Amino acid sequence: MALTQAVIEIEQHVAADGWNQRPRMFALVPTTELLVTQPRMAAALGITDEAAQSGGIPTLTSVEQDGLALDQPLDEMLGKMVWPAAVVGCALVIESQMLPPSAEAQIPEDLEGAALERWVGRHPERQDVRMAVGVLRDGTRQAAIRLRSKDSDMEVLSGSDLVPNLAEALLGTFEE
Structure with missing residues (x-):
């Protein structure tokens, strides 16, 4: 549930910036740990102890990662990524073009x-x-897909097996 919420919020955050964007990567950290280890960052994100105690904050907090090596293929970039132990998951947002199965032939x-x-x-x-x-270190995965032709938060599809190859590649960033 926490990963589903995080992935949908990330997709909506990126959608607010429109289409034709570069890939965007997010680290996923437990919100409670962020409150303890990064209180200034938590405050800047509007996350407070009071909100945490009242259940008014998400379980996972996403932190966008700058400086992606976009001058190389996605699989190479992901193959070089390493996450610190405090990061329990990650999410990647990319735009692409797809064909319906009827056009594959x-x-x-x-x-x-x-x-x-x-x-x-x-x-x-x-x-x-x-x-x-998005994926978590334990193998949990979730995806949200928005079609440009149905560009509405209400039309976003979500599920755990929508983009299996990308989920596997993201899980690979946690292998040691």
Whole structure:
């Protein structure tokens, strides 16, 4: 439940900045630990002991990570990431284009990489999507997907198995 809430809040936070964004990474930390170890950061985020005692704060707090190495493929960037022990999970928000299953048979076999991306980008059935995928060290995963054609908080899809490959890649950032 805590991860679901965190991922949906992260997706809504990113959505407030519109479309055509770079990938954005968030560390997930227990809110109670943040109150103890980073009181100034907690205060800046509006998290107080009083709010925690009344149940008015989330279990997990997301902290956006700056300085992502976006000049390399996503899998390489994730392969180099290391999280400190205080980070219990992470979430990544990326935008992409998807085709419906009915269009997959039309994909030319000889296309890959940038050429495939261009082909998909020109396909009349493509959907622009924003995917927020979060994982916890224990293997728990959650995703939220927003279609540009249905750009509303009420239309965001969520579930644990919506983006399995990206969830696996994020879990890999916690392996030692």
